[in-house]
Amino acid sequence: MIIYTCITNGYDKFSDEHYYDPDVRYVAFTDGTVEVPEQWESYPIKVEHECPRRRSAHPKICPHHYFEVGQTTVWIDGCYTITKEFVETSKSILSRSKLTHMIHPCRFNFVEEVMEGYVSSFNTKEQMVEIMEALMELDYDFRAYCSPVLASIWRHIIPEMYEFHDIWWKYSLIGPNRDQISFDTARQLTGMQWQTIKHPAQNYWPEVGIDFDHRTGKKNRLGKHPQAGDLEQYKREGEMLKEIRRCTRLIPKLYYKHNFQSMIEANVLNR
Numbered sequence: 001m002i003i004y005t006c007i008t009n010g011y012d013k014f015s016d017e018h019y020y021d022p023d024v025r026y027v028a029f030t031d032g033t034v035e036v037p038e039q040w041e042s043y044p045i046k047v048e049h050e051c052p053r054r055r056s057a058h059p060k061i062c063p064h065h066y067f068e069v070g071q072t073t074v075w076i077d078g079c080y081t082i083t084k085e086f087v088e089t090s091k092s093i094l095s096r097s098k099l100t101h102m103i104h105p106c107r108f109n110f111v112e113e114v115m116e117g118y119v120s121s122f123n124t125k126e127q128m129v130e131i132m133e134a135l136m137e138l139d140y141d142f143r144a145y146c147s148p149v150l151a152s153i154w155r156h157i158i159p160e161m162y163e164f165h166d167i168w169w170k171y172s173l174i175g176p177n178r179d180q181i182s183f184d185t186a187r188q189l190t191g192m193q194w195q196t197i198k199h200p201a202q203n204y205w206p207e208v209g210i211d212f213d214h215r216t217g218k219k220n221r222l223g224k225h226p227q228a229g230d231l232e233q234y235k236r237e238g239e240m241l242k243e244i245r246r247c248t249r250l251i252p253k254l255y256y257k258h259n260f261q262s263m264i265e266a267n268v269l270n271r
Contacts, residue, residue, distance in 0.1 A: 001091060002027055002071055005078045006045065006059045007034045009052035012078035014040070015220045019084045029059045029066070053177050053225050060153070061169045061179065067157045075153040076210075079218040085209030090154060093208075096195070098156040101183075102149040102206045103198035110145040111244055111255035113180055118240045119260050120267040121229035123176035125240050131175030132247035135185060142248040146184050146196075151212050164192040177228070215266060224271065231268050234260075 004027035007013075013034060020026065020039050028040040031052070036042040046065055049055040059066050060075050067073055074090045076082060093100050108116065114132070117123040135142070155161065164186045171182035187194065197206045211217035233240075241252040 001025070001074065001094060002067065003074045003076060003082065003087070003090070004028065004059065004063075004066075005076050006030065006056045007078040008045070008056040009033055011052070011056075011223055011225060012220050013222055014078075015081040018082045019087055021084075021087045024087060029056075031055065051177055054173065057172060057177075057179055058169070060150070061172055062165050063155060064157055064162050064165055069157050069159060071157045073155050073157060075150075075155075077151045079221040080151065080210050080212070081219055083209045086152075087209075089208045093154045093195075093197070094156065097154070098158060099161065099192070100154040100195040100197060102152065102208070102212075103196050104147040104149045105199055105203050105205050106147075106258055107198075107202060108145070108147040108258065109255045110142045110181075110248065111241075111250055111252050112258045113145060113147065114244055115237065115240060115256060116258075116260055116263060117176055117178055118229065119234040119237055120263045121227045121231055121233060122178060122267070124229045125233070125243060127175040127177075127228060128240065129175075129243050129247065131171070131181055132244070134171065134174050135181075136247055138185070138189065140185060140188055142250055144188065145181075146187060148180055148183050149206075149212065150179055150183060152208065152210065161192070164190045215262065224267075227267065227271075231271070234264050234268060 002025045006029040008031045010033040014037050026040045028036050028042050029045050031045060045055055045058055047055060047058045063073050072094045114128050118128060167189055168182050168186035171185045172179050199206050205212050244252055
């Protein structure tokens, strides 16, 4: 089993508390801005991009460009600490399924996914409109959004995954520099079947041995990623909701139920 991550622009550090299993390979892709511990194999990223966040996503989104067919891989975002429980749980997940991802505890619909990025100032209105207009040209079902969490992904490298991941990469470069909507785009276009992990109770994170809560779990983050949106746009959410209705034909008031106050506080008010 290979556990791997990617760190660019010095955003994260390698935790001194990572658990190292002697039967697991630990692989890091970096741009040279972070010191890699000796327990990790270090490799360069195979693409260039002016946005460090998009560049760091390439090994995550396209593992078939980095690993050989038949290898079993676990992606983990660089800001989290690997625990023994996580390693053991990952072995179990990979023994049962070729492709596995988590479901967000809030079970976001498409409208809420867009609004989370907007009110948190991760993305501009124009970026969100760009991806929505691209999806309008496809046979994309805005009502069937799967609400993935992609902080960790469990995959066997198999040829059947190649098209999915190439499409995911293609659409990840359109609009927002986040990867959830582009993941679901690839899922819908290819029909690729994924196993999913979710807590049986809504609003609780899946129990895989890592705290994925944005308020408490990102202990290895050194700096916040640049945010494309302005810090006042959460006050203008009506503008974004109007564009969502135009592009998706969804009625926002029927879908927009989640309260994003904690995201606004963490990413805007207390930035």
